[in-house]
Amino acid sequence: MSSNTADKEEHRRKRRIMSKAFSAKALPNYANFISSKVDELSVKLNGGELRKGSGGWRSFNMADEVNYLMLDIMGGLCFGEAFGFIAGKGVEMMANVHARAVRIYMTGQEPLLKKLYLDRILFPHLFKAANALGQYTRLYTEKRIKSRENLASDQDASKERGYDDILNHLINNKDDETGTVYSQNELLGEATLLMMAGSDTSSTTINTALFYLANHPRVLKKLEKELLKSFPKLADIHPNTAESCKYLRACLDEAMRLCPSMPSSIPRVVDEGGIQVVGEDIPAGLWVSVPHFTLFRNAKYFPRPHDYVPERWIVGEGEGEGVGSRAEDVKLAQTVFSPFSIGPRHCIARNLALREMTFALARIFYLFDIEPMPDSGRWMGELPGIDTRNSHFIHEQWDVFASLEKGPMVRIKLKDGIEARM
Structure with a gap:
């Protein structure tokens, strides 16, 4: 019942309504909430308030922490309230998100499994988990719809938050061409899709970037230099400003290339x-x-295709790294680089995702020293076509319609002297 429908006309209708929630006018209003969730994660990573100084080296499986972050962000943006995953509330729901992705991928490849209800018999744990996620999002969707019954109270809540949540946009808006609105079942379908696609895809990219930056000191040092130069104070880093960092964006694009x-x-x-x-x-x-x-690993478009080299995305910076630096080299790479897909079904939340990811990475690497834990990642060995002088590890990733990842496992500590920039 979501905009992911195969029906082209139905897809266009729903997309016209949804686009208003991701418009240039709507996006800046989400910034303060996104910032508050990244701040909450930063305090957790430090083991206490940032202004009180470093809590010392602490170890984390960032796959979990970043997933909690993105689920809380999407909860707030979709329903007007975060789930509390960063604080440790209801974290078992994350497994249900992943299980639903596995089930979608499996039944999409073999539709008869779902049509004949065989998936319920052969993989009952996946069906149970996917159903639990559906009930979870239904609870929040119905709660959000009910809160609209008291319009004045709902408007006060939106004003206090500083933004209209995505469901509010879908409830309030109609298709300009047909005059139709979303039904309750359609709202539930969109909410479930947004929770999965909006959290899992962004967390995969952030974790990939964390992994490769932690394992590539040269790149990390260059990124930290850009961040400190661009933002004299921590407060200068904002979801509406972080995208201005050219090298940060290149690091993000390179992460999406290696682990889409x-x-x-x-x-x-x-x-x-x-x-x-x-x-x-x-x-x-x-x-x-x-x-x-x-x-994205085709050497025709990406020299040193298996290596993490952000310079390949910036004209004039890639020659010394053996990936080309001419404008035509970068343009050639960009012609096939489509992590958000292309055409009428490209990711409608692309600009929101880029803001979330660049901001989260900017804040984390501005504040913290990050080191990989032993055995974080898989040894690549002497594989054909892979330059192991620079890329000794790969970020482990499993394809399940979206993706699952292991780690990165890292040690984190607040940077020495960073308090002066707060």
């Missing part, structure tokens, strides 16, 4: 009349796709 949050196929059905691809005739009705993981 949707690493495998996003299939499309060939329309009537067929198509021709590289001289090959593809008949109508056939499923076609190009896995992001494979495409």
Whole structure:
């Protein structure tokens, strides 16, 4: 019942309504809430209030911590209230998010599993977990709809938060072309989709960036230099300003290239009349796709394809790293780089996701020294085509419609003297 429907007209209708929640006008209003959640995570990582100084080296599985962060952010943005995952409330729900992703991927590859209810018999734990997530989002969706019954109180709550949550946008707006509005079941479908896609994909990218930056001191030092130069004070780093950092964005793009949050196929059905691809005739009705993981490691577009080299995205900076630095080199890479997909079904929340990710990474690396734990990542060894002089580790990732990751396992400590910048 979500905008992920295969029906093209229905998709267009829902997307026209949803677009208002992710417009240039709406996005800046989400910034303060996003900032408050990243601040909450920062205090947790430090083991106490930042202004009281360092809590010493502390060890974390950042896959968990970043997932909690993104789920809390999406809870607040969708329903107007965070779930409390950062504080340790209801964290078992994260496993249900992942289980639902696994079930979607499995039944999408073999639809008969769902059509004949075989997935309930063969994989009851996945069905139970996915159903639990559905009930969880239904509870919050119905609660949000009920709160709208007292319009004055709801408006006061939005004013106090400083933003209208996404469901409020969907409830209040109608399709300008057809005049239709979202039904309650459609709202539930969108809420579930947003919780999964909005949290899991961003957390994968943040964790990937954390992993590679922690394991590449040269890149990390260069990023820290940019952050300290760009932001004299911690308060200067804001979701509406963090995207101004060119090297930070390159680090983020390189993370999405090496470990795309949707690493495998996003299939499309060939329309009537067929198509021709590289001289090959593809008949109508056939499923076609190009896995992001494979495409983004194609040496034709990305020299040193398995290495983490953010300079490849900046004109004039990649030559010394052996990845090209001419404008045409960067343009060639950008022609195939599509982590948010392309066309009418590209990620509608792309700009929100970029703000969340750049801000979270900017704050974390501005505040903390980060080191990888032993055995954090997998040894690549002497694999063909991989330059092991620079890339001794890879971030472990599992393809489950979106993706799951292991770690990174890191040690974190507040930077010496950073209190002077607070």
